[in-house]
Amino acid sequence: MVGYAFMGAAHSQGWRTVGRVFDLPLRPAMNAVCGRDRDAVAAAAARHGWAAAETDWRRLLDRADVQLVDICTPGDSHAEIAVAALAAGKHVLCEKPLANSVAEAEAMAAAAETARARGQRAMVGFNYRRTPAVALARRMIRDGRIGTLRHVRATYLQDWLVDPEAPLTWRLRREQAGSGALGDLGAHLVDLAQYMAGERLAGVSAVTGTFVRERPLPTGGLGTVTVDDAALFTGRFASGALASFEASRVAAGRKNALRIELNGEHGSLAFDLERLNELSFHDHTEPAVAAGFRRILVTDPGHPYLEAWWPPGHGLGYEHTFVHQARDLVHAVAAGREPAPSFADGLQVQRVLAAVEDSAATNCAYTPVPESAPAPVPGSAPVPVADIPT
Amino acid sequence: MVGYAFMGAAHSQGWRTVGRVFDLPLRPAMNAVCGRDRDAVAAAAARHGWAAAETDWRRLLDRADVQLVDICTPGDSHAEIAVAALAAGKHVLCEKPLANSVAEAEAMAAAAETARARGQRAMVGFNYRRTPAVALARRMIRDGRIGTLRHVRATYLQDWLVDPEAPLTWRLRREQAGSGALGDLGAHLVDLAQYMAGERLAGVSAVTGTFVRERPLPTGGLGTVTVDDAALFTGRFASGALASFEASRVAAGRKNALRIELNGEHGSLAFDLERLNELSFHDHTEPAVAAGFRRILVTDPGHPYLEAWWPPGHGLGYEHTFVHQARDLVHAVAAGREPAPSFADGLQVQRVLAAVEDSAATNCAYTPVPESAPAPVPGSAPVPVADIPT
Amino acid sequence: MVGYAFMGAAHSQGWRTVGRVFDLPLRPAMNAVCGRDRDAVAAAAARHGWAAAETDWRRLLDRADVQLVDICTPGDSHAEIAVAALAAGKHVLCEKPLANSVAEAEAMAAAAETARARGQRAMVGFNYRRTPAVALARRMIRDGRIGTLRHVRATYLQDWLVDPEAPLTWRLRREQAGSGALGDLGAHLVDLAQYMAGERLAGVSAVTGTFVRERPLPTGGLGTVTVDDAALFTGRFASGALASFEASRVAAGRKNALRIELNGEHGSLAFDLERLNELSFHDHTEPAVAAGFRRILVTDPGHPYLEAWWPPGHGLGYEHTFVHQARDLVHAVAAGREPAPSFADGLQVQRVLAAVEDSAATNCAYTPVPESAPAPVPGSAPVPVADIPT
């Protein structure tokens, strides 16, 4: 694993727990973690249970006991590490967004394509796909429970930047983070919307905003925020369905409010990450007198991933998405199967994000998303085990 | 009153009840109702409690016992009736949207302006302003409880057009209804967003869609739908706040889901018309450990309009908004005060709707909303009694 | 109508509105209202739309234009007025609880039984049966949607006595009110539980409490509270189902929280008066993976009473229960049918309340509810129109 901060801690939980809960065809070993600060990475290794600590990620590529590199660094180093790791014959798991630019993402997707021929796997860490309620929603949509799609409505709202005194960290610098709420939160929205809908966005129209332009630097003084605080966009799916998206870090009182609703001709589904054990479902084929949104408590052994956990009603938490991500990736590696979302999928999300930025820069002009040639539309091909857990 | 269908029934409830509940400076008398079908209008008069029935609205203008004309017809007749009624010296209450075009709305606003000099009042029926929870939210925003505005997020979702067999009524014909979900539902969203925010939209970017193009005619056969099923748009307020709007009649399971959330630097407010006795408020100035969205049950005697109703917890319904509308208009007439929303306000909403249609017709291009010269920004001037009830 | 305070205002709304909304076989006329204070009753008559005002209720019995007496006074005068009115040949609607004691209620039920032979109708004002969501729940239970009943769980929580400075009104004096939260709120719980369940309580075990013993008198000084602040009891239905009840006026933050949940072998239903347009339903016969409590928005034309009101999603309020009560009573009178709940039903509720008080006075000892001989168990006989609206 490269990087050991927030994402590193979460991924460590995933790798440590996955084999204790799920039956796996391979047993992951947490052999080495890497970070630039020798003392800090040693402490992180001890804390999170990694057998060794390295200070140069290239050293991981030399180790025979490292077969998979898990990249948890800021976006500006994803491309370099991932391409090198793939070149070195490693499987790769890379945090989202895949990269800070379409060009980087293209290079990564190309590297993954080449490596695939050698039997290597590459996956992007859109972990929210692994929330049982989201996976259940995807399964229900695939099974036709909401019919032809009309609307997707997706917001991801946080409030840690409401305070104008919140410091200017790397997440607020374009050169490291690529973008602000758009890449951090909007990337999840785009991936989830397309994954759940089973189709891709054809184009977008966007507006972005930065409300607080100067923030205190951790080192003292003020610095300039170079990313967006919020990004709003509408979108068209190829099928004609209309979508709206909003990502914001200044929505007071909303802590991690990723909400997505899909309306179809036969029903609707709604999910709220702040209540992640629940899925809301309206079956429009029922008689109107007894119809309504039902709250499915997604904790039944028949629900995705739940066969391995606790009895009904005993909910899971945020970090379980990383356990499930590890499970799905291990299965894909063992089976020699392409994991989802692939680097090609990550590239396609990057193209949507770029289209959003282009539209915002051109007075909201509708901006088509270039087609990614080879990647099949999710859901149109047989869905692999790792994509829709059974 | 002209027209006696859905809106006519609701307005009748308002006029019949208002003096039984509120102390009024004037006593409204339900002297005459008008409709084209003699038998039907006579039955409606008997049912709803109007003393007389007329079949030509011009007859109302001749009656000395008619001092106020309440227009509840489809949008294509609003301008003609309202302008004539004002010319005849009557006060006017006109259902929303004010008109089917900006040109009509301009004529109406001009007529109202002229009539104002003669002491006549003209008001648009944006009745949701009179929901106690909405009026409370406005009061809290005016009092600074959410601080500088960052976001408005407004959706109005219904589902009566999900069924492709739903008939093609006048509401689906552009020549009568002006537009579809946009004018019917979106007009409410725009008015509420601006009313609650206390500021106006500077520009919008929009996309609209019609999913079912042919529908059964009541007379048999198929007809073409000439209005939108759904309209989505983003907007900028003059202050820089960003807004998103969505109006749809094809959101399965959503019956009358007008939801609006406003996020500011000091807090947030959220309202859902399907739970109209509640207002959600997050006070961001509280310590984080005890903060959260609270559900204010807006049934306290200290809440707007509630001093006249039932004890706490005994909720009101949809039609009460028309009682309150009647109350506020009666007060304005008695006091010789301009009611809100005025025809000028209604015109400005019409301009926003026109900008939405223009943007949708030009690939979502950001489209400024022309400034309405004379009308003060709501909230910037002292707010009249009728606007924010005490 | 006798009495014109809170209940009088609510009943007036019901009588005034019912014929404007529903098709009725008879047209109610609001001919006279009665109260002891001449000026106050005259003002109430003018405000609420009664044609005449009387200061002695016996005068109403002499009036030929009074065919139905609606009793909205405190409980200590119910028996005298109702018995006299029935003797005078009037139909009677009496507010709940039917009386302040079983003995009074027995006299009233006997008088009603006698009058019934003469074609007179007598009904108790358990208005919450007329909430569309409650009537829908009853219909679903009758139709077997929850199967064999296991549990009823009912609470009615208010908070207007949390403040120790809240004044000592008639509602806190045993001689006028009969009891406190028990008779005021608990009576509703008992009626609703039995109505919805379609069966009667066999016995109860209870505890009551008064937390604030001395309160300020409206006339100055302190007085002693002689009724309960709260009453909690468990109960057994004849079928073996177990029930729990709690009525309280000191539950801070709960304004009018009448909540009732019924669990059966095939499903569950839950209702909350603070969200009276909603009914929660869990269908336990569905596959577990897609099951969950659904929120039925009870605003569909197919729902009880809703065929006469607004389009879906346009909710009703508290006072509508009185419109529906008037509708059902008018239908019963016109059809010469026994309305429900009858005085016999009211007597049986009184017996449950007496059993609750007996149990509380004997260390919670399980106390059987004496059987009311003639009254059929609601639901076991064909359900009349007025009971379950179509």
Place this chain on the structure above:
Amino acid sequence: MVGYAFMGAAHSQGWRTVGRVFDLPLRPAMNAVCGRDRDAVAAAAARHGWAAAETDWRRLLDRADVQLVDICTPGDSHAEIAVAALAAGKHVLCEKPLANSVAEAEAMAAAAETARARGQRAMVGFNYRRTPAVALARRMIRDGRIGTLRHVRATYLQDWLVDPEAPLTWRLRREQAGSGALGDLGAHLVDLAQYMAGERLAGVSAVTGTFVRERPLPTGGLGTVTVDDAALFTGRFASGALASFEASRVAAGRKNALRIELNGEHGSLAFDLERLNELSFHDHTEPAVAAGFRRILVTDPGHPYLEAWWPPGHGLGYEHTFVHQARDLVHAVAAGREPAPSFADGLQVQRVLAAVEDSAATNCAYTPVPESAPAPVPGSAPVPVADIPT
């Protein structure tokens, strides 16, 4: 650890994770797990990460590398194992309920008292105290946020016995489980109610029921259920506050619905285990116009246990309560401090459960709970770190 089924898996997660997340004064080592079936326990050891497997729990007592025995077996073996483990000088963590009878619990509490003098710690596994929202509620109550207590309302509802074909497992046999819903679910209710209230129940009145008397045996044929399906009871706190409790396994649609609400003179708190990351709080000292139940998302670093987890809004799950339980016990052992809840606390809960059964057997007669002599009322003494995390 003795036992490795549901509770064993959950405790294993706790022990494995605690040192990876929290800074601990001692490092727990998972040295041995014990079960009767050699192959099964070996598999469990491998799965859950225990270094060794034993088939006789007495062998654990001989091992020098076992300093703490974690008892996860059914209730009928708790007393024997715990008393022996304490006699052997081990610290003990014992699952709830402490025992199947008061006599056993007394023996265990006496053994713990003796061992305490030798520096050994004994704790009962009422893990729900470690839910951050519950611990926060306790902290707020201790800090006076709800004032003098009036009501506690607690239900724990599940539905796995709704199906009459659900098999007759050990949990439905009195000789192994002690009781049914009462001991399994009601024990949690009693502990939580007293813990949160900071005071103890003085007496109870109860009714219990078994709806399905015969169930299929796993071995074929039918067996008799000898425990309750549901237990309902009311209770009095020493302070005069009134409480109601309901535990049921036949509440269709309720999966793990542990709900508890406390109403005090200054406010109210409510918690629902199915939404365990939330706490509902009404501050009754606020002006009525802006007051209401607020939803505190208990995921802030200032909330109990949360300083070690994820950013706000990234919720925890059921199993985290076991991580926190391990953390608190490790701190108590390291500090030589009495953990809470102690065996004396567990004994007192057992006495409440016995009083419930006695009352149910004597027609709901009010049954006092015998005072446990030495144990301080929780909250009356300075609250130790392990009790209320900071």
